[in-house]
Amino acid sequence: MNLGHLERVDLRNIWETEAQHFTPWLAQEDNLAILSEALNIELELEAQEQNVGPFRADLLCKNTEDSSWVLIENQMEITDHRHLGQLLTYASGLQAATIVWISAKFTDEHRAALDWLNNITEENFRFFGLEVELWKIGTSAAAPKFNIVSKPNDWSKTVSNGKKSIDNKSTSEIKQKQYSFWELLKNQFDNLRCGIRITKALPQHWINISIGKTGFKICPTLNTRESRLGVELYISCQNSKELFQQLYSQRDSIEREYGEALDWQELPDKKACRVLFTKTKVNPLLESLWPEYINWFELNIKKFYSCFYNRIKTLSASPQLEDDEPSQS
Template sequence: MFLIDREKNEAISLSKKTFQELNFKERRHLQEWICKNTDILGEKLLVIQKEFSGFDDTKERLDLLAIDENGNLVIIENKLDDSGRDVVWQSLKYASYCSGLTKRNIKDIYQRYLDEQGEQKYAEKLLCDFFGVEDFNEVELNNDAQRIIMIAANFRKEVTSTAMWLLDHNIKIKCIKVTPYELDGQILLDTEQIIPIVDAEEYLIKIANKKQEELINKERKQTRHTIRIDFWTRMLQKMNDKSDLFKNISPSKDNWLSCGSGYSGLVYMFVVTGNYARIELWINRGLQDENKILFDSIYAHKDKIELSFGDQLDWQRLDEKKGSRVAYWLKDVSVFNEEDWDRMIYFLTTNMIKFEKTMKSILRDIMKK
């Protein structure tokens, strides 16, 4: 690694070090750095436990347990200057132990971690925030294969060879090489993903996935994403027979669909979960203060709006968040229960048409001002 001196127009070599020379320790230093900034591993992760030992009939501890943005459990093994020869075997054991963890197990593990760290926070809420959902029922955890990330300054040949073989057989494994440098008493840390090679990662994953394509396609029919697409397809057919509001909207794997209102940052949304169905006007024009002023302007017409709509609405200013919403709910229904679909579709389509008609003149007058 080199430092470029702009004035002298030259590259200055930085002093490459070992963790041992710098007196850095695996648990006290490298593990803590990862906990506080998972960008070291090249992706956004939520660390839910360290030195995890919650395995029956064994005293073994994995270094870090995390969750990725797809809800997969990630087993992280940290080594310092040498990976050791047994790191792959250890990681595979831990992955097998973690494969049986349920959604509730994972939430409880994370809550214990927060409590141990002295965090006055709730695991359920933080998990919802991490995945960007409102309802914990929408959080999907450990439904896919577990992942392994190994990090060390140097990897032995038997480790890299085994990791490549596992990757070829669709085991999600990653090796991160980490190197410390010193410059005038400052320590710099360089990280490099060596397996899979970053530029070839997508290609290698595609090759591995192709071998299981038929099995994956069969399993997908039972996934939540497929169920949602089927629901939205049926609902949009009904909606488009009654209104042009969602005419150009396609079915989605997400639990929401939206369309524009004709004004920037104001969208009409359908939302469905395992517990409810909802229509709403979502207000988010980018600036929090502007959103709250706009919400207050609409709320000033509350009585007129609810009289025209024919029922009370849920007015959510959401002071702690950037956006605000005006919503109408149908409780105790589930998008994952097809027997509820007709009732949900009737509720969503009928009330969205009425809701948009009610809001149209109000929004027009407010936006003019």
């Protein structure tokens, strides 16, 4: 069997400059997903070249699980004191944040500085240091690789909290089954590699899927009380009603594309709105039916993504974040 040889590629051969080449590349959804996987944090782009104090952060993102800030600073050479100072300025300007410093090479001193910051700061601040590399085999396209060189002390424990929570004896049988079902659904989409990324499973009645714009998400739901499955576009921001109406004005074309009538819920007593499609008379707790339900979710999640992704991108008003969670109703 003939195997290829990995060959290191100079970063500057692909990204000539940080500001004009690497940062715009990383801001693209598929490439940001590579960083998300390395960090085990679901990232959603908020802004490029965002002012934070006297400096401009390369990328400002949201952690889709808790809506906290994730600030990314890029450096296409060896780390230096200037960029470390900028990171400290960013942290001082935010109440809670994850700070990500990406560089071609970390010095021992700067790696130690991030470790020290993770030791002395409160839990709502997290500092990551990553080295970026490019590799290829033969004449293949270069592939990026992010290596974590510094991370919060308890990060490995933190990312497994979802799994540990279902092992707690106080967790109900329903919550345990919710977790197991979402794990199956996430694995299904991970194996499909279709570009739709599901956040990590938790023991709750919904799970989140980023759709590329802050304040919007696709939420599959399991309603055991009313024996119902659902997929919804959930809009949760200060100007939800305005954005909802812009989509509602396209209702006829959206429903023609979807192939079904959708339930458009403006929710006048709430800040959030949603567009919903459901399957009734189901038993979400009956595991023998889960393959059927997983296939139903796969089909309808893909249809929601196809119908709404580009339309959301072209909405005329930018959402102002005001996040909460889908209800059981």
